[in-house]
Amino acid sequence: MGSPSDPARHLLDLARSRPPTLGDGRLVCIDGPAGSGKTTLAASLAALAGAPVVHMDDLYDGWDGLPRVTDQLDGLLLPLTEGAAGSYRRYDWVLQEYVEAVTVAPAPLLVLEGVGAGSLAHAARCTVLAWVEAPDALRLQRGLTRDGPQVEQHWRRWMRAEAEHFADQRTRDRADVIVDGTAAAPPRSPGRVT
Template sequence: MCIDGPAGSGKTTLARTVASLAEAPVVQMDDLYDGWDGLPRVTDQLDRLLLPLAEGVAGSYRRYDWGRQEYAETVTVAPAPLLVLEGVGAGSLAHAARCTVLAWVEAPDDLRLQRGLTRDGPEVEQQWRRWMRTEAEHFAEQRTRDRADVIVDGTAAAPPRSPGRVT
């Protein structure tokens, strides 16, 4: 399952919910980019991860350490009945044939920016604004939202809860 959409829209929250319900591993795209300008180059990382998994063997990727601004350890991902791939670019056309379900999560730009700066700090506002432009170009080129199987409103503070059973 690929969960894609703009930064700060709520993809991670959805991915955690899906993964906990399905007992599935999650790979976050943030670990695959090589910094703020890494979106255009992430396909190679996805190849090393997804191509072996499609053959039923473990895939891997190099985890990017944002604090050190360099790649760190290699992470191995074992085959599983479901893998949740979460983040900008998860639903890219290069791997669309391997995606069973593409979920698009969206929220208004101002809310997304606010969430991002709350999480990452106000000192990265310039990088955030540049990233927002880069991802918009990526999504237009990839037609990600148009190809989505489900569109999720990411404006809620938390995922909706089941009302449970009433007796």
């Protein structure tokens, strides 16, 4: 298994040690609260594996879109399970509407990154579920630095919605690997709870 201090290598090695779950490919879902470091981890894993990444931010229909994202995941993941290309509609946060369909071809490894990536509805298709976490104050600071202070109320509402989602989905409890988004501790593998 990969170095405990390199979460991307650890995830890749773990995924490759398991049988395919997405047709002939493997799916690594990187979930956890907004601003915790999921996108950074996904980019590292994708670069290491030469794998495509789908960002959940592109699937939500705005700040209140988390409850409806499973429909988007169905269109992406169900065809890939059958060895066909999947697709999703990409949401433009500036225009506040879906702007295009994105096709995702079958691949040896697909990285799905963002809040809701580890959805229970698609747990059987997930080869490895990673949970990335960081303190709430740091996550909010990262989010407002990225998105601007004018969206603070949206961020706070999102943080409440994602907490409810994670409690309902038991995402952290089901994770194969827990990653500290501050890099203060190595990833740990508590084992998946079903």
